[in-house]
Amino acid sequence: MTTLKCAVVDDEPLALDLMESYVQKTPFLELTGKYNSAVMALNELHAKETDLLFLDIQMPDLNGLELSRLLPRDTRIVFTTAFDRYALEGFKVNALDYLLKPVNYNEFLAAAHKASEWFGMKRRTAVPQPEEDFIYVKSDYKILQIRLENILYIEGLKDYVKIYLEDETRPVLSLISLKSLEERLPSPRFMRVHRSFIVQIHKVKTLDRGQIIFGKERIPISDTYRTEIMDFLSKYMV
Secondary structure, three states, rough: OOOEEEEEOOOOOOHHHHHHHHHOOOOOOOEEEOOOOOOHHHHHHHOOOEEEEEEOOOOOOOOOHHHHHHOOOEEEEEEEEOOOOEEEEEOOOOOOEEEEEEOOOOHHHHHHHHHHHHHHHHHHHHHHOOOOOOEEEEEOOOOEEEEEHEEEEEEEEEEEEEEOOOOOOOEEEEEEHHHHHHHHHOOOEEEEOOOOOOEHHHHEEEEEEEEEEEEOOEOOHHHHHHHHHHHHHOOOOO
């Protein structure tokens, strides 16, 4: 269960206390603030991290719908109100749920679980997945595994590519376009430097007059990619 930092906003003292009590007895919710007006909430919610806001709609000066449009983009909302006519407007501002007063704990808990599941899914998809360290290519009727760390550069020849590897005298020839292979390689680890060449950037040891040198081979850097390459290399320039 994903733990959420949450706050409650309601101009009715009894409703505010009730929502506070619901939060406090829900193990995966952490109360970070309670406010009896939307104006007071607005002043603080931009200064503190709040995942979930239980927000009344009908309030003086600034109502809940108006406040919802002024909140940080990562704060999600569960609206609470005595009037169901606001339901459609609530979902137009991406509310996770809509609770009709008087709210009982079962309804509150169901909305909280929905929010926890939503944040859990969001956080899982935001975690970078481990990068594969190899690819498979077809070559001479065989399927070969090529470790990414061994690739120096790749040359495109119409519908074919030549993959040049460290400690190998001959490149691997494969029937695949350079563009298709580029889409499979992690960026910016592999960078296009010319319409016909991709290099593994951390394997670049020497540049000479607009060319990358690998042993006796010289790889041209075209004007199209020069700025991107030099900007990357400048991060490590001393």
